Structure formats: C-alpha cells, structure tokens
Amino acid sequence: MGSDQVAERLSSLTVGDSPGTPGVSTLLHQQRREPVLPEQALRLTRPTDGFLCPLSANKYKIDFREFEIKDYDSGESLFHVKRDPEAALPTVPDDIDPAMEAAVRTVRYTFPTSFLGRKTIRTALVFSVGPDPVPNFRMIERHYFKDELVRSYDFNFGFCIPMSVNSWEAIYDMPELTKEREEEILASPFEMRSDSFYYVGDTLVMHNKAEYQYKD
Amino acid sequence: MGLLSVIKKVKANEKELRILMVGLDNAGKTTIVKRVNGEDIGSVSPTLGFNIKTMRYKGYALNIWDVGGQKTLRSYWRNYYETTDGLVWVIDSADHRRLEDCKEELHALLSEEKLVGATLLILANKQDIPGALTKEMLTRVLDLRKMTSRRWHIEGCSALTGEGLLQGLDWCAEDIGSRIYLCE
Numbered sequence: 001m002g003s004d005q006v007a008e009r010l011s012s013l014t015v016g017d018s019p020g021t022p023g024v025s026t027l028l029h030q031q032r033r034e035p036v037l038p039e040q041a042l043r044l045t046r047p048t049d050g051f052l053c054p055l056s057a058n059k060y061k062i063d064f065r066e067f068e069i070k071d072y073d074s075g076e077s078l079f080h081v082k083r084d085p086e087a088a089l090p091t092v093p094d095d096i097d098p099a100m101e102a103a104v105r106t107v108r109y110t111f112p113t114s115f116l117g118r119k120t121i122r123t124a125l126v127f128s129v130g131p132d133p134v135p136n137f138r139m140i141e142r143h144y145f146k147d148e149l150v151r152s153y154d155f156n157f158g159f160c161i162p163m164s165v166n167s168w169e170a171i172y173d174m175p176e177l178t179k180e181r182e183e184e185i186l187a188s189p190f191e192m193r194s195d196s197f198y199y200v201g202d203t204l205v206m207h208n209k210a211e212y213q214y215k216d
Numbered sequence: 217m218g219l220l221s222v223i224k225k226v227k228a229n230e231k232e233l234r235i236l237m238v239g240l241d242n243a244g245k246t247t248i249v250k251r252v253n254g255e256d257i258g259s260v261s262p263t264l265g266f267n268i269k270t271m272r273y274k275g276y277a278l279n280i281w282d283v284g285g286q287k288t289l290r291s292y293w294r295n296y297y298e299t300t301d302g303l304v305w306v307i308d309s310a311d312h313r314r315l316e317d318c319k320e321e322l323h324a325l326l327s328e329e330k331l332v333g334a335t336l337l338i339l340a341n342k343q344d345i346p347g348a349l350t351k352e353m354l355t356r357v358l359d360l361r362k363m364t365s366r367r368w369h370i371e372g373c374s375a376l377t378g379e380g381l382l383q384g385l386d387w388c389a390e391d392i393g394s395r396i397y398l399c400e
Contacts, residue, residue: 075254128265129265133292157268158295158296158298159292159295159296160265160266161264161265161266161284161289161292161295163264164264164265164266164284165264165265166265166266166267166268167266167267167268168267168268169267169268169269169270170270171270171271171272171277
C-alpha cells in the first residue's frame with residue numbers, strides 16, 4: 001500500500017460528528033452497541049465483531065495527525081504517515097453500511113519482512129483535540145495473531161488541553177520469534193490484527209482496527 | 217510490538233520514573249529532550265500541548281512529560297502533577313527580562329501540594345549565549361536557597377552544545393532512584 005493510500009485511510013479514521021440530527025436508522029444502529037468499559041476491553045481475547053462505538057462517539061474531536069515507526073537502535077524510519085493539517089475531516093453518517101464502515105475504520109499496513117527481526121522499535125503519534133478539555137484520555141490496544149492474543153498495551157495520557165497538539169513516543173521490545181512462528185506470520189497476510197480502543201474516563205470515544213502483513 | 221511476556225519483562229527490569237518538565241515558553245524544554253534523545257534539534261516549534269517521550273537511561277525507563285510553557289497553557293500544568301517523581305524546571309538563562317516572571321511561576325509551582333515529594337532539577341539552559349546568567353547568579357536571583365525542605369539541584373546547560381544535560385539528568389535519576397527504590 002502506498003503512503004498516500006495510508007494517509008487517506010488515516011484521515012478517514014478520525015471523523016467528526018455527523019451533520020444534522022440523527023435519523024431513526026442511526027438510533028437503531030447505536031442501540032445495538034452496548035457500552036464496553038476499559039476493564040472489559042482489557043479482557044478481550046479475540047478481535048471484536050464490528051465496532052464497539054459509533055464514529056460520532058468522538059465528541060472530543062480527537063484527530064490523529066502523524067504516526068511514525070522507527071528502529072530504536074539505528075533511528076531508521078520504518079513507516080511514516082502524515083496528514084495535511086489543512087485538510088478537512090471527512091464526515092461519515094452513523095447509519096453507514098457495516099461493510100463500508102469496516103473499510104473506513106480499518107487500516108491495512110504492509111511492513112517489510114525485515115520488520116519482524118527488529119529488536120526494539122519506537123512509535124511516535126501526534127494528535128490534536130477539539131475545544132473541550134479531555135479529562136482522562138487512555139488507549140488500550142489488543143494485538144492478535146489468528147485469534148490468539150499476542151500483545152496488550154494500556155497507556156494513560158491523562159488530561160489533554162483544549163485545542164492542543166500532543167505527541168507521544170513509546171518504546172517497544174519486539175518478541176524474538178522462532179523460525180516456525182516467523183514463517184507462519186509471513187504466510188498469513190493480515191491475520192495479525194489489532195483493536196485500538198480510546199477512552200475518555202470510562203467512555204469509549206473511538207475504536208479502530210488494523211491489519212498487518214509483512215512483505216517485500 | 218512485543219508479546220505479553222516481553223512487556224512484563226520490561227516492566228520488571230526497568231524502573232519507571234515519571235519526569236515533568238515545565239518552565240516558561242521558549243526556555244528550551246522540547247529541544248533539551250530531543251538533544252538528550254539524540255534527535256535533530258533543527259526544527260522545534262512551540263509546544264501547544266504535551267510531548268511524552270519514553271527513554272531508557274541507566275536502567276531506568278524515563279517517562280518525560282514536556283508540557284508547553286506559554287502563558288495560556290500554564291494554568292493546565294496542574295493536571296500533570298499527579299504521580300510525578302521528578303520535576304525539571306527549565307530556564308532561558310539569557311532572558312533577563314522575564315526572570316521575575318520565571319521566579320514567580322517557579323515558586324508558585326513549588327507550593328503545589330502534589331509536588332511536595334518530587335525531586336527538583338533546575339536546568340539553567342542557553343549557557344552558550346553570551347550574557348547568560350550563571351547557575352550561581354540564578355540561585356541568588358531566583359531565591360533558591362529558600363527551599364530548605366526539598367531535594368534540589370541546579371545545573372548550567374546548553375541544549376545546543378549538549379553541555380550539562382547528562383550531568384543534570386544523572387543527578388535527577390539518582391536522586392529519585394535513591395528515594396523511591398530504597399526499600400528494594
């Protein structure tokens with residue numbers, strides 16, 4: 001996937017309120033979603049079916065602007081996507097067709113195969129928030145390979161200042177994979193998946209999915 | 217992207233320290249963090265929120281929270297005091313005009329109850345600029361001797377040349393380490 005395509009996907013992940021008042025179909029759609037608390041997200045053992053909150057739940061207008069993955073030791077950039085800050089956020093109605101919604105809210109990453117051999121990586125995320133103070137912002141990310149939980153991450157950003165632009169850089173040690181495991185992952189494109197849940201307090205405000213393949 | 221077991225291992229071996237970095241705008245907070253981390257410091261723009269950076273340093277995992285220092289942002293600093301192990305106050309030592317402002321903000325910060333237990337490192341940045349006040353002068357001007365019950369240290373430094381940064385950070389990490397991991 002070219003970086004332009006990824007940028008397009010990234011921008012479509014951050015969607016503001018839908019225009020106008022919600023229609024009946026929107027309400028029905030929302031009723032199907034039970035609120036999921038952070039403790040529950042931390043107990044999930046396989047990717048969710050569908051999304052656990054509507055796009056319009058992002059009422060704090062949290063917007064991802066830039067994401068980069070670097071090799072920690074060499075500083076080499078392995079993946080970088082930046083959205084034009086002037087570009088308007090697309091709006092998507094809540095009563096969007098589920099298949100369309102999945103396409104809009106799922107990012108597909110293609111990493112070079114050498115990615116699996118990296119010892120330590122650094123990820124850098126830049127995001128902005130809207131005019132309201134965000135009291136307790138938290139990200140929970142669950143990674144799966146073929147429906148088996150392989151990694152879980154839980155980070156508390158805490159408070160975000162109104163209209164602020166913030167950055168977060170974290171370091172991850174990559175697992176040492178056995179030859180068999182590595183071959184299995186290489187032979188299973190997009191069966192490495194993740195669910196990212198973003199909470200403000202106990203309220204789920206965003207839920208995105210990602211799928212990964214490793215290919216040269 | 218480690219496995220669950222890997223994350224546990226990192227947590228067990230590395231002692232996590234939370235460092236809050238504040239000071240007036242244009243003091244050089246973000247540039248200092250970038251310099252220490254070995255990044256390009258050519259294109260730093262004013263911080264309009266926070267920058268969180270995790271760094272490995274002498275067996276510690278430092279979580280550095282660098283929060284913007286513009287006047288409109290200062291009233292939000294209080295939201296970041298909770299669980300702070302170390303406080304780093306950064307000064308533009310060549311900004312004579314705002315020393316009084318700097319002194320007021322620093323002493324207001326130190327009166328915050330949530331920061332009473334935090335180790336305080338003062339970085340007298342921009343020592344490379346001719347006319348910059350030395351750390352001895354700043355100790356006097358900022359009335360630092362007034363702080364009798366707190367563990368504090370002032371270090372002259374330059375984010376441009378890198379001078380003094382590691383000495384300051386060393387002291388900060390050692391001081392926090394001796395304090396909170398004493399019982400291990």
